[in-house]
Amino acid sequence: MKELKTDILVIGAGSGGLSVAAGASQMGADVILLEGHKMGGDCLNFGCVPSKALIASGKAAFNQAHSAVFGVADVAPQVSYAAAKDHVQNVIAQIEPMDSQDRFEGFGVKVIREYGTFLSPTQVQAGDHVITARRVVIATGSSPLVPPIPGLNKVPFYTNETIFDLRDKPAHLLIIGGGPIGVEMAQAHVRLGSKVTVIEGMQALGKDDPGAAAVVLESLRAEGVAIHEQAMVAQIRRKDDVIEVVTENGDIHAGSHLLLAAGRKANIERLNLEAAGIDRIRTGIKTDESLRTTNRRVYAIGDVAGGMQFTHVAGYHAGIIIRSALFGLPSKAKTAHIPWATYTDPELAQVGVTEEQAREQHGDKVEIVRFDYHHNDRAISERKTKGFIKVMVVKGRPVGATIVGHQAGELINLWSLALANNLKMGQIAAMVSPYPTIGELNKRVAGAYFSPRLFENQTVKRVVRFVQRWIP
Numbered sequence: 001m002k003e004l005k006t007d008i009l010v011i012g013a014g015s016g017g018l019s020v021a022a023g024a025s026q027m028g029a030d031v032i033l034l035e036g037h038k039m040g041g042d043c044l045n046f047g048c049v050p051s052k053a054l055i056a057s058g059k060a061a062f063n064q065a066h067s068a069v070f071g072v073a074d075v076a077p078q079v080s081y082a083a084a085k086d087h088v089q090n091v092i093a094q095i096e097p098m099d100s101q102d103r104f105e106g107f108g109v110k111v112i113r114e115y116g117t118f119l120s121p122t123q124v125q126a127g128d129h130v131i132t133a134r135r136v137v138i139a140t141g142s143s144p145l146v147p148p149i150p151g152l153n154k155v156p157f158y159t160n161e162t163i164f165d166l167r168d169k170p171a172h173l174l175i176i177g178g179g180p181i182g183v184e185m186a187q188a189h190v191r192l193g194s195k196v197t198v199i200e201g202m203q204a205l206g207k208d209d210p211g212a213a214a215v216v217l218e219s220l221r222a223e224g225v226a227i228h229e230q231a232m233v234a235q236i237r238r239k240d241d242v243i244e245v246v247t248e249n250g251d252i253h254a255g256s257h258l259l260l261a262a263g264r265k266a267n268i269e270r271l272n273l274e275a276a277g278i279d280r281i282r283t284g285i286k287t288d289e290s291l292r293t294t295n296r297r298v299y300a301i302g303d304v305a306g307g308m309q310f311t312h313v314a315g316y317h318a319g320i321i322i323r324s325a326l327f328g329l330p331s332k333a334k335t336a337h338i339p340w341a342t343y344t345d346p347e348l349a350q351v352g353v354t355e356e357q358a359r360e361q362h363g364d365k366v367e368i369v370r371f372d373y374h375h376n377d378r379a380i381s382e383r384k385t386k387g388f389i390k391v392m393v394v395k396g397r398p399v400g401a402t403i404v405g406h407q408a409g410e411l412i413n414l415w416s417l418a419l420a421n422n423l424k425m426g427q428i429a430a431m432v433s434p435y436p437t438i439g440e441l442n443k444r445v446a447g448a449y450f451s452p453r454l455f456e457n458q459t460v461k462r463v464v465r466f467v468q469r470w471i472p
């Protein structure tokens with residue numbers, strides 16, 4: 001065994017772990033980084049990057065078939081599913097160098113390509129190394145949850161870890177789960193020419209505002225995706241080449257391929273958490289607001305911490321713990337200003353509370369302002385008029401924003417800034433947006449907050465009439 005000592009030991013080289021390793025090493029700390037599988041983790045290899053690349057292929061195909069409205073003839077797209085997958089791999093290859101072992105060794109990080117296992121509260125074994133660290137950061141991410149559905153072990157199925165390697169286009173893709181993975185993959189596949197059926201046990205996009213989710217689901221259905229909700233899967237079976245998914249209500253959905261998108265489980269099995277005195281919760285590792293585990297020397301960040309599971313959250317967590325582990329400064333992870341977006345067409349984005357949560361938390365004090373895409377001139381030019389923006393306001397300050405529509409994921413950035421800095425609606429309304437942009441929606445919804453105060457206010461009308469009498 002080789003004994004190593006370090007300031008910071010990072011377990012997992014995904015979105016969270018790489019951010020800690022890059023930041024800590026460049027600020028002068030001694031860093032060891034363990035990765036048992038692929039540098040870059042889920043986001044680069046099996047998550048955000050390949051899914052957004054495949055969505056881009058689907059969009060290209062869809063646009064070919066829906067251009068007549070712009071005066072350009074519709075063409076039935078000639079899709080090569082395998083070539084779309086080449087595009088996916090090419091995109092990964094372009095981004096890969098940023099997450100590579102070489103780049104991190106260039107920062108002075110010692111990278112060990114082994115899985116880590118705790119031996120004691122301060123020691124971790126990785127292959128033939130035993131590492132003693134001042135601080136340990138667990139950033140081991142999550143994996144697809146494989147529910148114990150009877151028959152599942154007897155049929156071939158795909159998850160996000162394998163679907164991007166499939167090169168033969170599925171004739172009929174059955175997707176279990178109508179969360180972000182399920183709906184993004186459903187639309188990409190239907191646009192590339194597969195038949196697609198989504199089977200969702202509860203409500204599809206159930207973590208989002210129901211009205212906004214409905215706009216997305218309606219669009220998917222219009223494109224041909226069959227979406228069955230309140231349809232918990234009870235059994236899976238195979239008849240020759242056909243896979244049958246049987247739901248609790250007795251419906252049978254038959255298809256050629258099966259994709260499981262039924263949620264995630266934290267990657268903790270290999271860690272031997274007991275040896276380090278680290279407690280678990282149902283969704284992952286127990287942490288306090290500073291992301292410290294029940295072992296004060298050990299932090300847990302990103303998906304494994306069992307909260308919001310997004311790349312930008314893992315990156316945000318990294319910043320929080322760098323402050324605490326390197327400088328000993330108090331630092332708390334908050335969630336109220338964290339946005340998320342689902343990259344369907346139309347996109348769906350949220351930051352802060354939804355309307356329902358705002359009403360629960362603030363009762364009568366909450367005001368809801370809304371502006372529809374069909375009033376935005378750029379959206380009309382682009383024929384992207386589906387959707388709306390809705391902002392939840394308490395005492396003149398936004399506490400949440402929901403956007404469904406073209407570029408919703410881009411538009412939500414402004415509301416993340418507003419919530420992170422506790423800005424007022426007046427500050428958003430004071431912004432001048434270039435005309436005609438989709439971004440004007442943000443200003444217009446802020447304007448919608450003030451319009452009744454200005455246009456339906458008798459005092460304002462009286463003052464204006466008075467002043468008009470006296471000015472030359």
Ligand SMILES: Cc1cc2nc3c(=O)[nH]c(=O)nc-3n(C[C@H](O)[C@H](O)[C@H](O)COP(=O)(O)OP(=O)(O)OC[C@H]3O[C@@H](n4cnc5c(N)ncnc54)[C@H](O)[C@@H]3O)c2cc1C
Nearest residue numbers: 012014015016036041042047115116141302303309310311
């Ligand atoms: C299909 C899909 C699409 C997604 N799209 C988006 C998106 O558009 N936007 C977004 O923000 N998020 C998206 N996500 C979520 C995002 O991928 C995750 O939130 C993010 O990758 C979490 O980062 P992490 O650092 O916590 O874990 P990961 O990126 O998963 O990294 C963990 C790393 O730890 C390694 N590891 C595990 N155990 C050990 C061990 N014991 N020792 C050493 N190494 C270990 C793993 O091999 C892995 O490389 C998507 C996820 C999926 C599945």
Ligand SMILES: NC(=O)c1ccc[n+]([C@@H]2O[C@H](COP(=O)([O-])OP(=O)(O)OC[C@H]3O[C@@H](n4cnc5c(N)ncnc54)[C@H](O)[C@@H]3O)[C@@H](O)[C@H]2O)c1
Nearest residue numbers: 177178179180181200201202232233261262263309341342
């Ligand atoms: N655009 C993005 O940012 C993006 C995209 C994809 C994934 N992600 C991240 O990855 C996480 C995981 O995504 P996901 O879609 O797998 O998880 P999810 O938990 O959001 O959705 C899983 C869905 O599967 C359903 N389900 C579970 N078991 C079932 C069964 N037996 N029968 C029928 N339905 C069943 C659940 O009711 C749920 O709606 C997301 O929560 C998100 O954090 C983000």
